[in-house]
Amino acid sequence: MSDTVYIQPIGLAASPQSEEGDCIRLAGGMVYAHRFVVLVRRDGEIVERWRATRDTIDDVMARLPDELAADAEAQWTNLTLAHPPLELGGRTVRLDQPQVMGILNVTPDSFSDGGQFLDNPEAGRQHAAAMLEAGASLVDIGGESTRPGAPATWEGDEISRVVPAVEYCAGMGAAISIDTRRAAVMEAALDAGAHVVNDVSGLRFDPRSAELCAARGCPVVLMHAPGKGEDPHADGNYANVVLDVFDWLARARDRAVSTGISRAKIVLDPGIGFGKSLAENLALINALPMFHALGQPLLLGASRKRMIGALSKEAPVDARLGGSIALSVAGMNAGVQLVRVHDVAETVQARDVWRGLRDAALTDFSMLPED
Template identity: 70%
Template sequence: MTDRIYIRPIALVPGPQTEHGNAIRLAGGMVYASRFAVILRREGQIAERWLAAPDTMAEVLGQLPDAVGAEAEAQWSNLTLAHPPIELGARTVRLDQPQVMGILNVTPDSFSDGGAHDSPDAAREHAAAMVEAGASIIDVGGESTRPGAKPMWEGDEIARVVPAIEACAGMGAAVSIDTRKAAVMEAALEAGAHLVNDVSGLTHDPRSAEVVARAACPVVLMHAPGSGEDLHEGGAYDNVVFNVFDELRARRDAALAAGVEAQGILLDPGIGFGKSLADNLALINALPMFHALGHPLLLGASRKRMIGALSNEVAASDRLGGSVALAVKGMDAGVQLHRVHDVPETLQARNVWRGLRDAALTDFSDLPD
């Protein structure tokens, strides 16, 4: 008999005063949670579900089977865990508010902007524009991971990404390398990258965890169901939210066992990778639960096909509205990093969102103590 426990925030509020203090600050950010579902799964099925608030959580956790008690306590602690900033070269990226990671694809075949930035001059110009707009990190990728894309030899990928990374690092940007190959990670880090963003969660290349651990650099572990060249294969779930949660926890644990530093791990549920429209919508609605894993979250939903599926199949280049809507939904869930194509527009939405959050903290200032 296999029992698993999950604590899912189900009521988010503008500030603790709206609940007379009976709310937690979710993951140390600008979002507060006041009600939670504590869900016990047994053999893959929901066995019991309790509702709790911060002042009743101890009572609910005390009713749980011994086999899941320690995990439940850890998840409850993680939901309130404030994450320290990540140091990326000379840049410090705070995680107590949403930050924007700008996408720099130096590929001819990416699903949304293939070929637009694959020359050195075009890449440098686009990166500079994103940095000037306020992107906290530039994420450089040299291999398309869209469905059906052909895998690339690591030497070709290195030749694509290194000049772009050097250019970004030269302008003082914090740089991420979007790759699943250890040799590319090594070359990128040598060229000035500060963070590894691996869409395979360090599973594609057997050396990748060693490279990250040795470099002691932050790493994003993304969920994708495919274990081979096609990361979109094998996307069959009995419950996509619980399955992705469990698999991200397993990949996190494997990274820790390989020597990767816990404070350097970020998690990404992998929107669009081997997931149906219904799967993607379920994951986005459940984003607050993933804070229970105890690591900062990254959301990469920009221009994804799910937006087209909900919008008369508009082209990827016409998905700005949907991309911003999903980013704001992620902000409402307390997601710390947002990987986007449209940096100025997303940052404008973030700034308005933050203004509303700041104002909400004083909305009830005249209430009696």
């Protein structure tokens, strides 16, 4: 019989004074959490659930058995952990507010842009420049489609696709992420000027990946996908999708650290759309604040995904801007540090308005004047 513990923020606040200080600043960002539940899970089933606030959490923690106390204390500390900025070449990406990662696909079969940047490097260069000018903090370059049913890509083809894109983005001074599962592609991209490895397999697909990232000292994004082999969408069976993904990401984080990757360079991604149903994707997005308890910055990649079409009369990929913005803002409201999007200018505008509202909320009009 194995027990695990989880601390989930369930009540978010616009400002600390709105709860008279009875809240925490979530992950050092611009979101505050006031109410929480502490869950105990045994053999896949939730067996205890206690509600708490910042002022009563110690009383709830005291109810936990000794074998869960240390993990609960670590999660509570992690929920308030402020993350240092990512130093990416000549660029500094702060993690105390949401940052926008722009997508540049150089594939023949991307679900969103149909390969328009693969054989036209000038178009890719212009697109990257436009994203950076619009306010993208990073450009995420991918040379393999990981949509459901996509054919496997030979690593030689993937390298020939991404390296020119990395080079022209590096020439612009961009902070660059390489979206790949293959160590050879990671290495070629890093050599060409990339700074971050974004692996949808969580460094499981290629056994050399973790060692390579540790040796290069680069930040890594570990994404949850249930499939370990060629199909990342395979084997998506969950007893409780939120808690199962939470546990999976904790193990991925610990595996990465065991290979020599610094915890300060690990970002976690719950993998929206990868081997998950609509209901499971919605559950994960609603539970995003809990994932701060893992102690790492979070990335949300939901732009133009199938779930948006499913919720909007089967809107095609090129008509999912509104849903993409809604999901990005949901991530910001949950304290997510990075949102990965196709529509950079619109998302940056939404982020800036969101940030203005957050700043304004720190001056609470309803407070009584001090004597």
